[in-house]
Amino acid sequence: MEVTLKFGDKVTVADVRKLHDMEDVVFDREWFEKTDEINRDMYYMFRDLAKSDSDLEIIKSHYLRYDITRIPPGMLGSEYTKTVGHYHPQVPGTDVSYPEVYQVLEGSATYLLQKVEPGEEDIVLDVAVIKAEKGDVVLVPPGYGHVTINASEKTLEMANWVCRDFSSVYEPVKRLSGAAYFLLKDGFAKNPLYREIPSIRYVTPLSSDEFGLDSRENMYELIHSADRLRFLTAPQDFMSFLSGVL
């Protein structure tokens, strides 16, 4: 059965990640091999949302995309449910990769961000974990791959603004069977397939007002001042701001 979201005057059908899409990145292999729920829905992605056709025109003219992702609670065996995880490619003609900004709409999220040595995907230079609650904003700076974990008992709903002109890069995370750490019932466990992993830095999210939104305001409202999101499409022009967010 289709899962839909009504947003403004439009109804959007979800792209669904199933358990079998997570095969390469699940920590608990024993559980995965035995489960008979391989077709279970894991999370729902409502992509390229706009409340109206005129909003969509504004969003497209700024090369942006607004998505909502819904992640029900649950376990992957001993590991908390999560997204597959990916990196973003570099802006053409630069050595800066595209950033992304998330806001928690409902529930709570644990964002794991990791930066690797260029050309050495199994040598991790930095791992930041950010726990975010409703209204909090999390900026994924250039150079960081990211996984979102729902380690709560409630459904997580989060929004993101991102440049619409690229495709995410999945191979490095898949080749290494996941990110540098897995969040298990007992806490974070290092992924043994990485050669070097630093300790986790725990970082606080930006509150919505620090991000220039009224307290708890939904960041969709940035559509009315979309130039403020230019750091997502031309991050090379905003490096002093972006390199300070973590």
Ligand SMILES: O=P(O)(O)OC[C@H]1O[C@](O)(CO)[C@@H](O)[C@@H]1O
């Ligand atoms: O692509 P993954 O790793 O499954 O993660 C899904 C998330 O990534 C996004 O594509 C944005 O980066 C969202 O639509 C969604 O929240």
